[in-house]
Amino acid sequence: MTQARAPRADAVRNRRKILAAAGEQITAHGPGAGMDEIAAAAGVAVGTLYRHFPTKTDLVAAVVAEYVARVADDAEATLARVAAGARAMDELTAFLGRVIEASVTDRAVKAAAQALGAQPGDRADEDRAGAAVAALIRAGQTEGDIHPDVTVGDIYLLFSTAPTDQPPAARARWLTLVAPGLTSQARRAES
Incomplete structure (x- = not known):
């Protein structure tokens, strides 16, 4: 062999x-x-x-796969900082900000992928990112900072609704406004 x-x-x-x-x-x-x-x-x-x-479809799929791998690596590094003692909510908020900023430049690539029907073949990086985000959420819930009903799907919803077509100040303001919605503190205020 x-x-x-x-x-x-x-x-x-x-x-x-x-x-x-x-x-x-x-x-x-x-x-x-x-x-x-x-x-x-x-x-x-x-x-x-x-x-x-x-083919161009192969190339675009590889560019999208590389982006997903970078997000997964960042999610795992974020989780490692939480395991080392950082607050999960602070780390999750910073992670959200980094992914949104990366999405600004990768937005066109994602549009091209949709237009060409490109699908990254390996879901391993998507699974790694999802697992790390789930663990971040659980850590924040254990700390009492993240509301018990927050899910990975909620985080993906935030990514998909981020104002990536707006200037940096607007994106930062958006994150400042939405991040508290993930917290237990904000939910207690609603009750």
């Missing part, structure tokens, strides 16, 4: 450059961003781009 060979360093580097350029080009030009322009922005030959991503 032969072992799979690790990708060459230049292939890994080229893939990273292509994904970064694709994200930038799609953000700037929407789903119509051309593969030639993406290759040029990445500093690679078009053939190199097509070896990594045979």
